[in-house]
Ligand SMILES: O=C(O)CCC(=O)C(=O)O
């Protein structure tokens with residue numbers, strides 16, 4: 001899986017440079033021999049950085065280059081052998097070539113981001129998302145993306161992309177397009193027809209049919225859709241393309257919070273940690289989750305691997321008043337979990353307790369469930385990526401060096417459903433976070449349990465969800481907690 005993290009995309013990008021050099025060497029050698037160089041190969045040597053374009057190049061365009069250069073029945077000369085060798089080395093280094101599924105994931109991410117953040121599609125096609133620049137799309141890219149949407153039964157997205165492209169083509173915003181607006185209108189009309197809306201197909205083609213009386217194909221289509229529309233007994237459901245309005249309140253709150261429309265005073269809290277660990281994923285054991293619920297890469301770090309982590313765990317103990325020691329058995333905490341989300345990466349609403357003993361790591365088998373979560377934000381994200389709590393209507397924006405703390409369990413040990421939370425999709429940037437889950441074991445006198453759910457808590461009762469503010473440059477463990485509601489504590 002190459003898609004779900006910026007770290008792997010960066011790897012692709014770096015390795016691509018090697019391929020580009022080999023291809024350049026090949027072209028130079030061809031030119032020296034005064035042999036023709038295919039236009040495709042020359043044009044190909046442009047680079048862009050976003051996931052969709054990067055993956056499209058790897059999955060489709062590079063393949064085409066290989067087919068041209070390393071054709072099965074042509075002689076393998078020096079530069080050809082060199083190029084082919086480089087391909088083999090790069091493939092080996094990457095542990096496999098990016099697959100169509102990676103590209104599909106990048107396309108799904110485009111839709112997810114557009115649905116979440118509702119950026120302007122017209123601007124997006126020209127490489128603009130809010131104030132950010134990305135690579136512009138060609139009409140062929142947009143048609144490719146729309147086809148993908150249709151393949152996954154998402155006609156709404158498909159039609160929206162195509163109609164936006166048509167608008168832009170008509171405005172002359174794609175001057176060098178190989179697709180003209182009549183061809184695109186026919187594509188859109190056919191899509192409506194597949195969705196059993198031939199009336200819409202007729203409407204789409206009306207204008208070009210008038211303007212191009214001699215266009216036979218167009219008129220064939222037009223007549224066909226007219227006949228179909230006339231034979232349809234009932235009216236077309238023209239609202240069929242409205243965005244499905246089936247979302248429950250929780251999902252709506254989740255999306256609204258991600259857009260930032262429900263602000264919380266907690267946003268004012270900031271925590272500055274002295275150290276972050278941006279490069280650890282590549283040096284320790286790795287895993288990845290590419291499920292529907294979570295799109296990110298994961299690594300785990302034991303406290304003992306870095307002395308900084310041991311100190312950090314001690315800090316958590318001092319702040320929370322909970323037992324945090326990491327032990328081989330009956331551990332009070334889990335290893336540090338490091339997560340990296342790329343563009344489009346996210347984590348759907350969930351609660352952190354695992355409930356099932358079989359999912360517990362060995363050191364926590366007898367440690368009870370995740371009583372509390374401490375989550376550190378290790379990177380800035382340019383847009384998106386907030387952590388949101390739909391039931392509390394609260395969001396914590398990403399702020400490098402800050403951390404959030406919350407209890408997952410009620411005092412009687414039941415899961416506290418208020419703490420349902422989610423990681424919003426990253427729109428621009430790369431999000432790194434780290435979780436330290438604190439277990440029930442050892443907290444007996446630290447957070448005494450009660451028989452009832454709402455038994456009164458002795459301390460930190462205001463802080464079932466907190467963002468921490470570390471004043472920068474405080475000495476190791478003497479830190480100050482700045483509660484969002486104005487409270488102030490010194491440890
Ligand atoms: O990335 C986030 O903001 C949330 C992560 C999270 O909830 C988790 O890892 O359990």
Ligand SMILES: [Fe+2]
Nearest residue numbers: 350351352421
């Ligand atoms: Fe979580």
